[in-house]
Amino acid sequence: MNSLLIGELSPEQPSFEPTKNKELTDEFRELRATVEQMGLMKANHVFFLLYLLHILLLDVAAWLTLWVFGTSFVPFVLCAVLLSTVQAQAGWLQHDFGHLSVFSTSRWNHMLHHFVIGHLKGAPASWWNHMHFQHHAKPNCFRKDPDINMHPFFFALGKILSVE
Structure with missing residues (x-):
């Protein structure tokens, strides 16, 4: 995926998420480094x-x-x-x-x-890519995630499962 990497924000850069917990972010980065060192990402x-x-x-x-x-x-x-x-x-x-x-x-x-x-x-792989890109752009958002949009046909629960 290196061809898609634009860059990374340095840790001191401001975040768009005002409620972002710095301790949680640091903990996650440490966990990720440990997982990569163990070879679990290969x-x-x-x-x-x-x-x-x-x-x-x-x-x-x-x-x-x-x-x-x-x-x-x-x-x-x-x-x-x-x-x-x-x-x-x-x-x-x-x-x-x-x-x-x-x-x-x-x-x-x-x-x-x-x-x-x-x-x-x-x-076709192009169909899956198109639908899956939409899924990752708005995961679990009703009317925007194609995976969630299918659920009324499979479940008779209506808006109970929806995230609006």
Whole structure:
């Protein structure tokens, strides 16, 4: 993400947040430094490779289930469970690639993001980027965050879950 870095404010610079707690900010910076020193911010490429392989394996298993056992009720339900798991797992994997957080170069992240969302999920990466940028611009703001805007269709709770 270095290509997107404009600069950093020095600690003595004024903040736009008048209620910002300096002690809390210092504590957070110390925590972040500790986490980085421990190597917890570095992605494990073997984990992501195995993650992708397990998604592909479940996808193949689902389709082989239908091919071998036919489309009767039990194989159909098993296939539905497997494909639902694949879609959920692929959604989180493409999310990590979409955030460019797996590889040190954005090129590999973009390539795998396009593969996972395009071929496994059946959606364009540009659509996800557009919606996800809006989500990060106004997270959890009703009528501005596309993730929250979908909730009335999925939950019958109306404004109870909304942050206006």
